[in-house]
Amino acid sequence: MVCTRNDLSAWKDFPKGLRVLLLDEDSDSAAEIKSKLEAMDYIVYTFCNESEALSAVSSRPESFHVAIIEVSTSSNNGGLKFLETAKDLPTIMTSNIHCISTMMKCIALGAVEFLRKPLSEDKLRNIWQHVVHKAFSVGGNDLSESLKPVKDSVASMLHLQSEEGEPNHEHSDKIEDASMIHENDREPSAVNSKYPAPSTPQLEQGGRLLVNGDVQEHTNWSTEKESGDPDGESKSVETTSGNIVAEVTAPVDQPQGPRETMVKGEADLVDCTKGERTVDSHPQDRVNSKDSHAGAKRPNTDSGLHSSWPNKADRKKLKVEWTTELHKEFVQAVDQLGIDQAIPSRILELMKVEGLTRHNVASHLQKYRMHKRHILPKEDNRRWPQSDQTQRSCYPHKPIMAFPPYHSNHVVPVGPFYPMWGTPHPASIQSWGSQGYYPWQPTETWHWKPYPGVHADAWGCPVMPIPRGNCSKHSKYAECSRIDCSSTMDNSSMPQSSVEHQPAEELIDEVVKEAINKPWLPLPLGLKPPSTDSVLAELSRQGISTIPPRINGSNSC
């Protein structure tokens, strides 16, 4: 009758079927208790003398979940021996005498509770709590066989994910609902309607699990890198069977450093539970915050609704708002990492923004790249009239043959495609580029590397006509190793439709790919060999520092 883990995952209506060892020398009393317990769908094993009970519990300890032991009046130590022996078994002592010292003795010896006779249904109803409590108090390893399944079952009910146990969503929701109420005395409502048998947790332990479940929700939110989405990206509080108690008892975690991102529920205006939440930011953490007026720009900042933490429903839909701030941090991270390192997880790491997920970053990065590739060149040309030519011309975005048609002297009054992203004013909303913020590592370091393992730019990347003069200012390796479009295309007569520039990009991709994959072949028309600078940079990037001294500054532009 060993209760295995599998049995327990099927223990849907816990605590029905809980196995109770009952020791009472008074057979009438025993019968009475037994019938009450059985009415609650507990399974009762009655013993009328201690030694029988002892042998039963020692020979098959896994057969019982809880014991109710009468403190015998007839013998001196009646019942206490059992208590001492069956330490793994949550044991409730009972007696019709209620001598305080006896009670204390029982508790001191490990009894989980002392119940005065007669044992009413109410008293008996809650004995399952001790089972659960024990299951969660004891470390996973020394958990007695009979309790493991209990723990699994409960963990599963609470959606705590004990090991790979399948979480039970219906249950978790209900429990969560119940826990939101924070009441100790639960009438047979949510939980109990599903588990009609006993219950009405009164003891601290019982309630604690639920309350802590709630706490954990919060903890989860504040630490999780990915909000509670089920794809498991949440690296936060992975509650496992071994550490639930510790986890749950720990104070709600104080973000120690990471900034927090602003997230917004979808229904901003509805009510406190749905309204936007602005997490307090930690000024001391904002080491990189460059603009003091940033706060004023935050469209969402502080509507005074700090009240409630997101409940589950809302949490799912929390939306990251890419404010200027946030975007700036993003760009900084990206710049800092450089093109080949700028992957969502690293960016996320660098940004240290609380609550931001890798998905968020990935998405933003996707957009960022799109803009870099397709939009910025246009934007750049048209919206940075003051810029020295270098900035524009050295843009690393790929293909350039198809630079958007447009004459620099022709002021285009029409709004940009993506006004948000291209606005030149540093203080205004998002602008993708990082120029101006991090002059030591300008966006030029963004060399899109379409083919893993090789830096395309080092091998020749197509590029716009090189403007006169300014090249030498930029030591980056990219700029001199590009196609000189003017040799093959006439800028002034370039196609006006940006549609036509797509195929050209792909073509260039192909050409570059070919050049990369077959370095022994002559470079295709339009590709220049890599410059010395670019080769050196690539070599040093790959950890090769010693180069034969045969370099003659041939990187003329």
Next chain:
DNA sequence: AGAGAAATAT
């Protein structure tokens, strides 16, 4: 597992 692209949602 995680990056990136595409699809989908708001």
Next chain:
DNA sequence: AATATTTCTC
């Protein structure tokens, strides 16, 4: 229409 999230593919 812009942009964020989700889903899908590799």
